[in-house]
Amino acid sequence: MKKILCxxxxxCVTMNQAFAAHPLVTEDAGVQGEGRHQIEANTDWxxxxxxxxxxxxxxYTYGVTDKLDLFANLPxxxxxxxxxxxxxxxxxxxxxxxxxxxxxxxxxxEVFLPSGDTEKSLGNGKxxxxxxxxxxxxxxxxxxxxxxxxxxxxxxxxSDDAAKRKLVWRxxxxxxYALNEQWRLVAxxxxxxxVDRGNRTWPAYGLVGVIWSPNDTVDLDIGAKFGLNxxxxxxxxxxxxxxxx
Numbered sequence: 581m582k583k584i585l586c587x588x589x590x591x592c593v594t595m596n597q598a599f600a601a602h603p604l605v606t607e608d609a610g611v612q613g614e615g616r617h618q619i620e621a622n623t624d625w626x627x628x629x630x631x632x633x634x635x636x637x638x639x640y641t642y643g644v645t646d647k648l649d650l651f652a653n654l655p656x657x658x659x660x661x662x663x664x665x666x667x668x669x670x671x672x673x674x675x676x677x678x679x680x681x682x683x684x685x686x687x688x689x690e691v692f693l694p695s696g697d698t699e700k701s702l703g704n705g706k707x708x709x710x711x712x713x714x715x716x717x718x719x720x721x722x723x724x725x726x727x728x729x730x731x732x733x734x735x736x737x738x739s740d741d742a743a744k745r746k747l748v749w750r751x752x753x754x755x756x757y758a759l760n761e762q763w764r765l766v767a768x769x770x771x772x773x774x775v776d777r778g779n780r781t782w783p784a785y786g787l788v789g790v791i792w793s794p795n796d797t798v799d800l801d802i803g804a805k806f807g808l809n810x811x812x813x814x815x816x817x818x819x820x821x822x823x824x825x
Contacts, residue, residue, distance in 0.1 A: 602637075602820030603789040603803020604768045606725045606754035609684035609716035611676050612643030612824070622820030623658070626805075626813040633813075634659035649674040655696075663700035668692045668708070682719055688712040688729075698736055705736025723756040727770070748773045756791075764791040766803070774811055784808040797824055 600607040602622035612618055623636035636658060641651040651674070655667035672690030679685075690710040696703020712729035731748045735741040752770025759765065768787040774780065789803025798821065805816035 600727075600754075601799075601822065603787065603791075603801050603805075603818050604725075604754050604766055605770055605785070605787065605805075606727050606752040606768050607674075607688060607712055607714050608723075608725050608754075609674075609676050609679075609686040609714045611647060611649045611674055611686070612641055614643050614646050616643040617641070617825050619823045620820065621822075622801075622818055624805075624816050624818030626816035628807070628813045629810070632659065633657075647676050647679075657700075657702055663697070663702070665697050665700055665702050667696040668703040669695050670710070672710070674714075682717055684716045684718075686714040686716075688714060692733075694736070698740075704733055704740065706734035708733045721758045723758075725754040725756075727752045733775075743777055744775050745773065745777055748775055762793050764793075765789075766791060769808075779811060781809055781811040783812040785812045798822070799824075 602620060618639075618641040620637070620639040620641075623634070626633045626635070634657070636656040637653060638656070639651060639653045641649050643649055650672070652669065652671050654669045656665075657667060658664050670690050670692045672688060674686055674688045676684055676686040688711070690712075692704070692708040692710065694703055694705050694707055698705040709732040710729065712727055715726045717724045728751045729749070731750070733744065733746050733748065735744060750770065750772035752768065754766060754768040757765045766787075766789045768789075769785065771782045771784040774782055785805055785807055787803055787805040789801060791799055791801045793799045801820045801822075803818050805813060805818070807813050807815070
């Protein structure tokens with residue numbers, strides 16, 4: 581049972597890594613613009629019920645048009661109770677279909693490919709799907725973001741198939757406050773259905789952080805995440821860097 585709980589916690593952590601610009605969990609509706617590139621690298625140290633974890637992610641995004649991005653994401657686990665290695669990488673797109681009067685709406689479909697070692701609980705062993713609906717609203721120095729999403733997971737191992745849910749919903753909201761052109765304060769909160777079929781407690785979190793953009797090319801960030809119940813990580817600290825060109 582402890583192994584299943586640790587694996588479910590690790591899956592929740594890596595799922596959260598894939599959805600947004602670090603340190604946030606909530607995705608924004610922004611896109612790169614035609615011909616533009618973005619590279620993100622981040623890492624997070626977490627703890628839950630005395631178990632330590634260390635994960636990271638590397639994401640490349642390309643702006644196909646001024647409304648459409650394509651991306652590839654590689655999740656990494658550096659330390660866990662199961663072991664270290666590469667998780668299930670994903671390929672996806674973000675389509676911003678509405679942008680007017682400060683309001684932007686987007687969809688983000690994603691396919692997860694079975695690259696993670698199932699014996700180390702780093703992957704599901706089968707492909708999966710994700711879909712996120714995104715809304716962003718900018719008013720002055722404030723920007724608000726909201727997400728609602730679904731993940732469809734499939735599992736190779738019979739034990740995982742019996743213990744974990746295939747369809748998992750999630751929802752979250754975030755706020756940015758621009759102190760000036762270089763500094764942004766961010767906060768984020770959300771909840772998702774527990775991957776573990778036997779656990780009816782929905783993992784819920786709160787997060788605060790800061791993003792520093794010394795120029796138009798580089799963003800540096802740091803964030804602290806706190807679990808609002810025992811199903812979520814007790815605490816998590818992460819740093820990241822994003823390059824735009």
